[in-house]
Amino acid sequence: MTSNNKGLFAALGAFTIWGLLPLYWKALSSAIPLEIICHRITWSTLVTLLLLVMWGKVGKLRTVLKNRKILLRFALTSLLLSTNWLLYIWAVNNNYIVESSLGYYINPLINVLLGVLFLRERLRVPQWVAVFFAFAGVCYLTFGYGQFPWIAIVLAVTFGFYGLLRKTASIPSLEGLCLETSLLFLPAFLFLLYLTIQGEFDFVKQSIDGKILLIGTGIVTTMPLLFFGYAAQKIQLSTLGVVQYLAPTLQLSIGLFVYNEPFPREQMIGFALVWCGLLIYATEGTLIHIRKTKRRL
Template sequence: MTPAPALDRRGLWVAAASFVLWGVMPLYWHLLKAVPSLQIVFHRIVWSTILVIGWLCLKQGLQWWRQAVSKPRVAWLLAISGTLIAFNWGLYIWAVNAGHVVETSLGYFINPLLNVVLGVLLLRERLNAAQWTAVGVAALGVLWLTFNYGSFPWIALALAASFGLYGFVRKIAAVDSIPGLGIESAYLFLPALGMLLWSETHGQGGFFGGWGLGLDALLIVGGALTALPLIGFAYAVRRIPYSVIGLMQYIAPTMQLLIGVLAFGEPFGSDRAIGFVFIWIGLAVFAIDGFWRSRRRAAPAAA
């Protein structure tokens, strides 16, 4: 019997770094609190587009673009996914700087389970008893928070829905992760650049001297911080089991929750804790079931 292959340590570390980087992003966007949220999003689009497309063209010329858009439906699907991710970014950055970090973390805790629901409804995937139990328990947590949160958690649900639909569109679009990100960014680049130029010429921007070199540099680096975790995720997902990725994806919202409570002092009373506990139990059931089924599938292959 041949032993099961060892985990790719580099892939594991790259995945962990990507999720940690996503997890600490609230601290970064908080440094940009003086900049209007919408302009942060526009800068994020512009600088990440320059970085991603510049890197792709340096490595492959324009061949990557021709290969991607030659596939059926890719062009318009990526236009939809680009719009969804731009909405997600905008809402997330606004929520962080408006003092709703805990609620944003709730959205990204809900997202994996929403992906399961989308798979059942739109891709006709089937769930086993453990997965239905996980979805049901997490749904109870969301309902509890809805009625006991103090206000309807629309930020969390909108973040989960927009990122869930983004992932669904990217799943059915037959294109690799990095070229797909490049094409999405290209669709958004000119509108974002136009809005930035309009803001600067109408006295609503401050990139050219108004905000200072420190904030300008942070805005530019924000483009790299947008692209690098996505590139790292694309690298890691090809090298380590997807069940491991599934377990590691909860690093980011856990860190966001801790930052919201410990660093920004957001309230986290018993009412919120009860709802989160239900969601965590659902996630634990879902993750353990996925890991167990992955091990069972791997055993005959290793024999």
């Protein structure tokens, strides 16, 4: 198997895991979202630290810890990431999987806008058209459907700013995730200890399967990130950009067909406008990549 094929399978693995996460969080719905995220932070810290020790990369993390500017940046990314995680878990377990999927459909276009605002990037005409369609979709959901999709917007914006800050910090994904979860480890651990003292610690009430799932939050957090990092090195970004829509599509399908969430005509129209924008955005990016490849040849 060529490295390109391995990279593609890694990308498919990463976005499939992210797309199937609603099933995972639903299985833990007896626990409050805050306890779930504290488990996720705690076990992710341990898993990433173990991997860094196994791969001899702890030295890089020690170097980063001496840089106050980097620590401040990662304190911000850890807050953005934990907010995104908490809202997503809450949304899934309160039957907002469909709306949550919209956030991850919108996210690439939010990234484009943040690039314009903070990195002084210039948008091409098709990109402006794509953003307009996404904006029209949100407006239609707000006024036509009668409900502002705040869950989708907050998920897209928090993850967009997270990506922006991580893009400008040249630290590998594994080390970055370890640092982010480590910064939140103590408050997460203390909250779990508080729940234990109050007799509200859901972990002890869970079955063996439930306990394994809570511990496994560290693995389902770290594994797709490693797959994604490998894929980003092995396949073209244009391919990665197309594969990323697998995750929200799986989430949407789970919301509709597994948990039977409503998807009325008005909401469908809003989604369709966003999908039109994404189609323009993905097509334009693919065509530009093809042209560049032909020039090199």
